[in-house]
Amino acid sequence: MFSSISGRLAALSIAVFFLAGYGVAASFAATGNDGADAAKHKQAFIEAMAPQGTQRQVIAIVALNQGTEMTDLLVPHAVLKRADIADIQMVAPRRGPVTLYPALQVQATQDFAGFDQLHPQGADYVIVPAMEPDNDPAVMAWLQRQAQWGARIIAVCSGARVAGQAGLLDGRRFAGHWYDRSTLQERHPGAVHVPDRRYLADRGVATTTGITASVPTMLALVAALGGPDKAARLAEELGVEYWGPAHDSDAFGVNFSRxxxxxxxxxxxxxxxxxxxxxxxxxxxxxxxxxxxxxxxxxxxxxxxxxxxxxxxxxxxxxxxxxxxxxxxxxxxxxxxxxxxxxxxxxxxxxxxxxxxxxxxxxxxxxxxxxxxx
Known part of the structure; x- marks a missing residue:
């Protein structure tokens, strides 16, 4: 996302293409392409994210100390903590401050080495927020190891760029923030962008659309781990009417108007x-x-x-x-x-x-x- 540490400078070069129009659908409410097809895709995601084994699952939410998107990190962590259906840990290259963009700062109490010592077989799931830069060597190496050990990867928003830099998008279908589509397609010519899907999974790697997709995606993960009734109760508690994958991609893009x-x-x-x-x-x-x-x-x-x-x-x-x-x-x-x-x-x-x-x-x-x- 161009709201990153260097985002304002980058915005100067891309701003002349900014979109004027917006969709009228409710944020997490069913859009025009919702229905049986969306229900099928939702169920496919839930099945793809179903736990392997009966043990309590371990979910790591990875953060980069010098720059991690705030909502991509805080919302998945908070939603999953509320659900109480897995062990949730934020993990970063180093213990200590994690600078969030576009605002705020939190403290990481677990680093990669400490997590690996506690979980030598790796996490069951790794959630990847947007980061700046998107190719930090420590994050790349750790993420690749987790994927090799069998963790399902869920890249939220521009976290798709991070997953892609780690080699996890090649040959897969993906969603991603609207601003990243061309970059992801250029970097990964074998990957296929799927429009009108707020979240999707392909062979152990899930991706989402922009920042606010973290809410419905985490509710779908809760359904996979704790069942649809658990997810529905949590959605009501949070104030979410609809958490399916239907999305109007045409409402987001670029032109000259603003x-x-x-x-x-x-x-x-x-x-x-x-x-x-x-x-x-x-x-x-x-x-x-x-x-x-x-x-x-x-x-x-x-x-x-x-x-x-x-x-x-x-x-x-x-x-x-x-x-x-x-x-x-x-x-x-x-x-x-x-x-x-x-x-x-x-x-x-x-x-x-x-x-x-x-x-x-x-x-x-x-x-x-x-x-x-x-």
Missing amino acids: GFEYALNKAAFWRDRESAIDVSDGMDDIALALAADAWSRTGHVRVVAASPSGPVTLRSGLILDARPGDHDMPRLPLAKNIKPVRQLDAALSEIAARYGDARRDWVMQEMEYSGAIR
Whole structure:
């Protein structure tokens, strides 16, 4: 994703092709291509991700210390922790800080060496978020070993680029964020992009569309591990109406209609202003990630986590770095008493009120999100 560490510079060269139109379907609600075909693809994914053996499964969520996409990491970790159907561990090349983009920072308590010592036969599943760079040698070597040992790989959003760099897309069908399609096809000419599928699996390697696909994909994984009733209850708890694979790929792409304004927005470093989200122990990771991600992509806001006591422990158990917020630092609102996933719709509504519909729309485009949840 071009929201990475170097993304603003990259955006200058691609912004003139930015899309103006958006789909009208609800974000995780059934789209026009939903129905028996989508149900078949959903069941195929669940069967492809079914556990091998009866032991409690081990799921590793890999992170790169110097740059990992925030929602791609925090949402899968939080959804799977809530489900409590496997042992979930975030693992990075080194213990210590993991810088997230476009905002925030968490602490990794497990490194590759420590994980391998605890799990000499490898993980059962490895979830791969977007990373910058997408070809870190330590990540490549570890991911290749896990795949060779039989782990199923689930590459979320631009995590498909990471999986591809590790040699795991060659000859396979894939989804991927809309912005990555041409890059993935150029890098892996034997791979086949499948449109209109929010997630799919091919011979032990799963891929998803853009950032917000992490929610339905993890619910499908929960169905594979814990059964459809478990997934349905969790979806209700999170505020998700539909978590099937139906997706309107035509709603996302490139043209000239908003390119100039988008380029100015991405180039305007001087317009960014630090704004805080107040955080505390037990805060919901999913709501925080979706809101912070959306606000960070407006081109107006650099999101920081504020807590008078410093680092906090999120609901999932991850340690989030935080600092005391200045008294006069603007605060970003988090809606109260709503389900976690619906926090994204609340943030988008506030973004439109502050900066206009066009600004909200390109945030939705970057997050590959097609509309408010019904």
